[in-house]
Amino acid sequence: MPLWFILFGALGFVFACLCPGAEQAALAQNVVLENDYVKYVIGGDGKNISFLAKHTGMDYTGAPPGRPFVTIKKAGREYQPTSCSFDEGRIILRFQPPGVAVVIKYLARKHYFVFEVEAPSDPAVEELRLVNLTVTSSKYVSGISGVAADDDFAVSLRVLNLKANARIGGKPVLLECVCSQQHGITGAKVALVGCPAAEIRAVLKEVIHNEGLPESPLGGPWALDAPENRGSYVFARVSEANVDQWIALAKKGGIAQVHFIGWERTLGHYEPRPDLFPRGLAGLKATVEKIHAARLRAGMHTLTGCIAPSDPWVTPVPDKRLAKDATFTLAAPLDEAAQTVPTVEMPHEFDTVWAYAGRGNVIRIDDELIQFSGLARNPPFGFLGCKRGAFGTKPARHEKGAAVDHLFVRYQSFQPDENSTLVDELADAIAHVFNTCGFDMIYMDGAEGMSGGWYGVARMREAIFRRLKGRVLVEASEWGYHS
Structure with a gap:
């Protein structure tokens, strides 16, 4: 037996012992997903390998190759999977580091795939990106419909609930679903379509109808057929x-x-x-x-x-469910006539006028709305030149430590x-x-x-x-x- 063969074999054994993750990735089988229109292959390392259209026999995966099917973010750092496997309708991805496992429930419909995120093994995961597929079909691209297509083949990514948003665009076109802790990672759900271009509207109708999305006979894939x-x-x-x-x-x-x-x-x-x-x-x-x-x-x-400021949800008692974009702490007791509202924290650079194009100059303390015309952004902090009992609310006394909410305003209106x-x-x-x-x-x-x-x-x-x-x-x- 040649000496070089023995040496390389020994080195391979040592590498496998020292790097079991590399050996696992090398030995892991590809995950193959199929329906009537496409064959989607994800590698044993969790990276997208191919997205093959059965009617053309072409692979529409774009460059750069090997984008991960799923990425996660933890403590502000993004991680790619080190392994991927398939078990009874579940795609299992492992991340080493940081020692996290993610399970994606998978369903092959006749003309599209459905992916749903199960809870990551670590609740500290801040963000998860799903699919992350680049495609070469890019003659027609629409961020609203989530479609990237050429004359022969079309791909679409449709998020199936509000736990996730989708991004479609770039060169080459990237389709990805993004979910975060803010709106919930567990349960985020998405449909991935690949089909002949002539069938894209019909398949999107299937997705909308089958998966319970808001449906209009005048909108989306139905729009071109509606005389209205x-x-x-x-x-x-x-x-x-x-x-x-x-x-x-x-x-x-x-x-x-x-x-x-x-x-x-x-x-x-x-x-x-x-x-x-x-x-x-x-x-x-x-x-x-x-x-x-x-x-x-x-x-x-x-x-x-x-x-509107004159609506019953605002006056005479403002609804607690009106949106706010900042909260401060009242630094001292406030009587009904005070025109300065002292705060523990420094106010942000808010607008100080009530204008259609402005972001509002209204704060809420308990059941009173107050408009301010100045800001004290050096100690002692606070809101200056205040009009008490704004918009028909009642001026009142407020205790030290009360919450001072800056209300979210657009177009001279409040928002829920x-x-x-x-x-x-x-x-x-x-x-x-x-x-x-x-x-x-x-x-x-x-x-x-x-x-x-x-x-x-x-x-x-x-x-x-x-x-x-x-x-x-x-x-x-x-x-x-x-x-």
Whole structure:
């Protein structure tokens, strides 16, 4: 036997003994996932190997090769898996370091895959990224639909709940699902589609219907087939008194829809304005019915999560579920007339005026709202030039140590805390008017103003949409992935 063969064999044995993880990765079998359209292979080291389209025989995995199917972040550091295995519908990934195991439940549907995250073995995992697949099909890329396609093959990543967000883009196109402790890692769920390009709309319809996503016969993969999407609309200050004039104008201009703006008494509870609709909701409904009788459609404008300062959720007692973006501690007792609010902590660089484009100058202490016009950002800290009992709330005494909440404001409106039941109550108020009156379209304007970033926007919009009845056309001002 040659000496070099013996030496290399001995070195291999020593390496395997000293580095058992390397030996395990080398010996581990690939994880092969298949459905009618694709064969997806993940290596025994947890890295994506191939994404093969059965109808073309081509591998659509993009460069760089070997991106990990799952990564985790712990203590601010990202880790890649060292091994990957498959056991009875579960993909098991191990990370050494930091000694963490992650299990992904797997389901092969006829035309797509479903992945769901089980609890990581270490609750200190801060973030998990799933799929992390680069693809070469990149002629058509849409971050909203989650699609990357060319003329022959299409790939789509659709998150199936609000525990995760998706990112689609770059060169080559990367599709990844991102979930974090903030919204929950356990239970995050995603569908991965790979199919002939001509079938992508049909498969996305399957995903939406089978997996319980919000479904509209006028939106998403159904949108191209809906005639309602091809009409124009006019913004109109409609009333019981002038509806006939708006109908005549729409008919003359070939406009398909009359869109109601400024119809509500307040953003929030969304009761009809009595000067426009003296008969209240009954009058608004009759107005919509008149538009329908003229073979036109009626649209309803909202500002999504916005709650007006004059709404009952704000005045005379502000709801505790209004969103806040900072909290301070009252440094001394406060009487009803004091115009300075002392705080233990230094205030942030807040706006000091109430303006449409501003971020608000309102703090809440107990049941009182206070507007400030100055900031003390050097000791002694606090809010200066205060107007007590703002927006019809009552000036009151407050004890040292009380919470001083800076309220989240967009477009001169407050917003519901995205994790509170106020989201649901606001959605109920909007849906009640929409469904009672039989509107055809809703415009979720100002959606980007919701607190909580992408999650807050998606939570508020989904809460509204799931309550609406009929063939609902949706317009919105926010074009995020969950749109």
